[in-house]
Amino acid sequence: MRDMSVMRRPALAGFMVVLMAALGACGGGGADKASGHGGGKGGGYSKPHSDQVRGLYDAVRHLPRKTAKGTRAHMVKECDPATRKVKHTSRSGSGKRKRTRTWYTTERYNQCHKVRKGSETYTRVVRTERWCVRLDDVNGKPQKDDLWFRVSPATYSEVHGKDEHARVKFEPRARGC
Structure with missing residues (x-):
């Protein structure tokens, strides 16, 4: 004979799906506030997470491959x-x-x-070849100045041609240089 709790699982799961959909339609429940999504100034809209950084172009650095x-x-x-x-x-x-x-x-x-x-x-190879860009006001925060980011050679070429303190946006490979 089957356990009653096993027989109730599909009904309970269905109820939970309906409840979650209803809470989502109303602008989010308590669970969304804990994770930092939903509600707030965006009107129930949370923008997708992106690894892109933006800021003011400060300097570039190219470190050639170092061998021994x-x-x-x-x-x-x-x-x-x-x-x-x-x-x-x-x-x-x-x-x-x-x-x-x-x-x-x-x-x-x-x-x-x-x-x-x-x-x-x-x-x-002691050090691989690196292309780096230094930004000021990273992601619109004035206190985040002089941060280095490792970038692809294409991004390096694109940013290197710009004027100093020009607004740039790219996806870095790593932090630091």
Whole structure:
């Protein structure tokens, strides 16, 4: 026999959907106020979250890729001929006349391993290439000045051609430079 609480779940879920729709139509309930959405000056409208920043263009900075030479062990694959014993079995007969025959053969193969043979030099990347833009009055807040943002090369070129303190808006890759 089914538990009564299991049988009531669809009805309760339907009631909750209707209740949530009604509260949403009335400009939001208490749950929306706690999360910061709905109500307020927007007339029940909350704008979607965007990662774009806007502000006044201050400066740009291009940091080229930085590399360094390093050395590491040069590993070489070395193989030696080797042998191993392989066990074979065969069964024949049935009932009381069942018989198992076992024999061994020697199999040749190459046993390989890596061995250090000197050293090799390589180029490692210490810092990737970066394009950065510095903004004042970030997102309309005068106290947020001189903030650096990492941007794409296309955004860097676009912003670099503008006058100082021109209004710009872009989507940064990261904060800082």
